[in-house]
Amino acid sequence: MTLYFTVNTVIEFFCLLIACLCLYKDRDPIWRLCILYLLFTCATEVSAIHIRKVLNQSNLPLYNVFLLIECGFISSFFHYLYKKYVNKTKWLMIWLSIFIFLFFAELMSNHFLNFTFKTASVLSLVFVLASLYFYYLILKDEKFERLHNYAPFWWVNGTLIFYFGSTSTNIFFDYLIQDKISNFAHSIRYIIFNILNVLLYCCWSYAFLCKYLQRKSSSSLA
Amino acid sequence: MQISSKEVFFLISLITIIFLIAPLVLIAYVSLYNRRKKKHNEETESLKKAFENELLRSQMEVQEQTLKTVASDLHDNIGQLLGLTIITLSSININDPAKAKEKIAAAEDLAKRSVKELRALFKLLDGEELISRGLIGAMAFELDWLEKSQLFKIHYHSTLKTLPAKAGKETIIFRLFQETLHNIIRHAKALEIIINLEFINDLLILSIADDGIGFNFTEIKKLHKGMGLQNIQKRVAMIGGTVFFDTAPGTGTKITITIPY
Numbered sequence: 001m002t003l004y005f006t007v008n009t010v011i012e013f014f015c016l017l018i019a020c021l022c023l024y025k026d027r028d029p030i031w032r033l034c035i036l037y038l039l040f041t042c043a044t045e046v047s048a049i050h051i052r053k054v055l056n057q058s059n060l061p062l063y064n065v066f067l068l069i070e071c072g073f074i075s076s077f078f079h080y081l082y083k084k085y086v087n088k089t090k091w092l093m094i095w096l097s098i099f100i101f102l103f104f105a106e107l108m109s110n111h112f113l114n115f116t117f118k119t120a121s122v123l124s125l126v127f128v129l130a131s132l133y134f135y136y137l138i139l140k141d142e143k144f145e146r147l148h149n150y151a152p153f154w155w156v157n158g159t160l161i162f163y164f165g166s167t168s169t170n171i172f173f174d175y176l177i178q179d180k181i182s183n184f185a186h187s188i189r190y191i192i193f194n195i196l197n198v199l200l201y202c203c204w205s206y207a208f209l210c211k212y213l214q215r216k217s218s219s220s221l222a
Numbered sequence: 223m224q225i226s227s228k229e230v231f232f233l234i235s236l237i238t239i240i241f242l243i244a245p246l247v248l249i250a251y252v253s254l255y256n257r258r259k260k261k262h263n264e265e266t267e268s269l270k271k272a273f274e275n276e277l278l279r280s281q282m283e284v285q286e287q288t289l290k291t292v293a294s295d296l297h298d299n300i301g302q303l304l305g306l307t308i309i310t311l312s313s314i315n316i317n318d319p320a321k322a323k324e325k326i327a328a329a330e331d332l333a334k335r336s337v338k339e340l341r342a343l344f345k346l347l348d349g350e351e352l353i354s355r356g357l358i359g360a361m362a363f364e365l366d367w368l369e370k371s372q373l374f375k376i377h378y379h380s381t382l383k384t385l386p387a388k389a390g391k392e393t394i395i396f397r398l399f400q401e402t403l404h405n406i407i408r409h410a411k412a413l414e415i416i417i418n419l420e421f422i423n424d425l426l427i428l429s430i431a432d433d434g435i436g437f438n439f440t441e442i443k444k445l446h447k448g449m450g451l452q453n454i455q456k457r458v459a460m461i462g463g464t465v466f467f468d469t470a471p472g473t474g475t476k477i478t479i480t481i482p483y
Contacts (some may be wrong), residue, residue: 131245135252144260147253160245168237172230188231192238199242 015201022212131160151211158203282399307332380419410434427481431476
């Protein structure tokens with residue numbers, strides 16, 4: 001049982017708990033969808049440990065499937081955040097089409113055996129750019145927002161830190177999976193992703209808390 | 223070349239740290255910029271409030287000035303007419319029907335003139351009504367009253383028939399115009415007033431010149447005597463315009479106000 005308790009799973013379950021407590025009554029469906037996404041994340045993480053450690057099989061195909069969910073959710077969330085300022089539905093459609101094409105092209109070139117790390121790198125890059133674009137929209141907007149308790153800002157902060165921070169491991173992914181430094185390299189990758197996951201889910205948990213407080217204050221005002 | 227595991231660890235750790243620091247710096251920058259935006263918004267808001275206060279003050283002053291005009295008109299014009307009517311009526315001798323008829327007709331004429339003057343006064347009483355005629359209409363009305371006093375020879379030059387309505391600005395410009403005229407009446411000892419109104423490249427240029435005694439602008443300003451002048455400068459600045467005073471003792475005064483409109 002202790003097998004399933006890692007830094008990643010603990011922080012993910014913690015974030016899921018916060019999401020459940022703060023967002024289950026939220027007015028915005030996309031924020032409520034965070035609960036479902038985090039549930040998928042936790043399920044993927046636990047299943048991946050089970051496949052790897054108990055069944056002694058590669059869990060990469062599972063992460064490949066999760067990449068699709070990740071892309072769909074994060075992209076839709078960014079689209080929702082932009083909607084307050086601009087409508088970028090066309091961009092979303094174009095991006096999702098490109099992603100699907102890249103994903104399946106890489107999957108086929110790998111013969112469905114390896115992780116689609118190139119697509120994941122493109123995904124990271126696009127999400128970093130999406131985060132930067134969100135900051136640009138915030139700064140350009142004439143209306144002032146108190147950023148220290150502005151939920152979308154903290155959600156984007158977590159996303160930017162995670163995807164920007166993971167860039168180095170994505171760049172060296174090819175090198176890291178080489179056999180000669182395999183054990184050592186895996187531990188580096190694991191440590192980096194542990195740190196990034198902690199930062200990501202802390203930011204997201206705080207964003208959910210801000211959203212909850214915002215809902216409470218607006219309902220008490222009403 | 224063989225890279226050791228230690229080197230790989232160091233390299234990747236370093237890059238990751240850099241890649242983590244970069245977004246943190248960016249987030250700090252966004253927060254800082256946002257705080258500046260807040261400050262800027264607050265300043266804009268306070269400027270807006272100051273403008274609204276000034277507008278309200280201008281409206282009150284326009285009304286006050288109007289009431290003064292009404293009071294002096296009641297005293298000098300309508301009061302005289304009604305006084306004459308009373309004298310005419312009281313001098314009627316009913317035993318002399320021919321003369322009585324003549325005097326009654328004269329009294330009727332005087333009463334009619336009084337009513338006409340009163341009607342014009344009612345229109346003037348409503349300061350907002352005055353500005354609702356448009357800036358040019360309101361200025362023309364003000365000049366009519368001034369001309370009626372026969373104290374000044376007035377020359378008004380403008381090819382403008384109408385101006386686009388800009389509620390706040392119109393009131394302030396009208397008040398500037400009124401205040402300048404009032405300064406001439408009170409201090410200039412002028413006989414002639416020349417007014418020019420032009421609209422060039424989205425700029426409204428209003429110049430008011432008189433042939434009065436003039437004044438030493440620097441001295442008056444240094445002695446803080448010219449509260450009216452300071453008011454004019456403050457209000458012109460508030461609506462983004464500029465004002466230029468061309469005056470010297472004995473040479474009359476020319477005030478040129480340029481306002482983006």
